[in-house]
Amino acid sequence: MKKNIAIVMGGYSSEYxxxxKSGxxxxxxxxxxxxxxxxxxxxxxxxxxxxxxxxEFPVDRSDFSIPHSSGKIHFDCVFNAIHGTPGEDGLLQAYFELLNLPQTSCDHYQAALAFNKRDLLSVLKPHGVPCAxxxxxxxxxxIDEDSIVNKVGLPCFVKANRAGSSYGISKVYKKEELKAAIDKAFTEDNQVLIESFLDGVEVSVGVITHKGQVLVLPITEIVSENDFFDFEAKYLGKSQEITPARISETKEANVRKLAEFIYTILGFEGYTRSEFIFIGDEPYLLEVNTVPGLTxxxxxxxxxxxxxxxxxxxxSSAIEQALQ
Structure with a gap:
């Protein structure tokens, strides 16, 4: 018998x-x-x-069902295609866990941890994961501009801590530009992360569970036409995304090993896409996305x-993994 699959999409954030499109x-x-x-x-x-x-037919939130002429339609699995809150920060995951309804992304704790860049990096640093x-x-x-500059240097990146798709991010070259960049980040979140600039090759690494096995996908090199991989570069064609990445075998082996380690040590499931920048041959982690774009x-x-x-x-692989 065919399974009923709810594909959830939209959400409450700028990534609606x-x-x-992904859904x-x-x-x-x-x-x-x-x-x-x-x-x-x-x-x-x-x-x-x-x-x-x-x-449109309303969803009954008490049991996540929809009305039908022959009675309610219930779902066997949820395919999560919501970027940002509430699909990528653990809220929907917790809701579906309470309903005992399988869903394709990671559990609520892992989702909330990855969505909070500050917390994610803090958890991974003791494991030896290099970060800015x-x-x-x-x-x-x-806001103490002198303290910020003394800590992270210039240029630096100012980011909304809990936002995706490069919303609320700025590259700052002068101390005088910090206030405006911080204000921009605060339009997306009430927490801000300011990071030192890492000058190196940027790559994106997809890790999935496929046919019951953790699989690191071919690596993508990010070459932005803009100053960095911002919204325009990501979605409006202002970048080259080269797969497989033009990197050495040593770089590739190092980043594949680190991406799989992060996926495994934190107990991720479903899809993740992690961003890294190389300093020499060593990959530095920027962030992990647990509901990456699916267009x-x-x-x-x-x-x-x-x-x-x-x-x-x-x-299909994501659904079958969730159903198991």
Whole structure:
């Protein structure tokens, strides 16, 4: 019997539109011989299921079901395509765990940890994972530009601590530019992470559980036409994403080993995409995404394609792993 699969998309963050695109790609490519897919749009205003004519049906949040003429439709598994809150920060994961409903991303703790860049780096540093020098700020805290510059140097990156898709990020060259960059980051989150500039080759490494095994996908080299891999570079064609990356065998072995170690030591499941910058042959971790983009043009699906894994197979594998 075919399984009912809820593909959740949308969310509460600036990544809403990107998530809708990811969710629709999953919907288009899901194997209809195995699954009955349903598009579930989650927003602050409403949770609804869309049929093929885009008619909306309300979701019953008490048991995550939708109405049907013959009774409620219940789901066997949730495919999580929500970037940002509440799909990438652990909130939905905890909700589905309480309902005992399998879902394709990692558990709520791992999701919340990865989404909080400061906490993630703090947990991984004792394991010997190299990271940039960092400075933390919380909303309402006084800003000491001299202290920041003394700690991280210039240029530096100012980031929203809990945001994705390069929202709220700035590269700062002068002390006088810090205040505006911090204010921009605070529009996305009330926590800010300021990091030293790492000058080296940037790569993105996808790690998935495929057919029951942890698999590191072919590595992607990021070459931005802009000053860094910002929103324009990521989504508006202002970058080259080269798979496989043009790096030495030593660099490749080091980053593959580190990416798999992070995935395993933190107990991730489903898909992750981690960003690194090389200093010499050593990869420095920037962040880990637990619900990466899933459109045809997104990095992880391209890496899967390079590994000989189709979108249909990629998505089916995640569902089957969750069901187990």
């Amino acid at each position: 539109d990107i998530s809708i 629709n790609v999953v919907y288009q490519h899901l194997d209809r011989h195995l699954y009955n897919p349903y598009r579930i749009i989650i927003s602050r205003e409403k949770w609804v299921c869309l049929d093929d004519s885009d008619q 020098t960092s400075y933390y700020l919380d909303k309402g805290q006084s 045809e043009e997104s990095i992880l699906p391209k890496q899967a394609k390079a590994a000989g894994i189709s979108l249909k197979e990629l998505f």
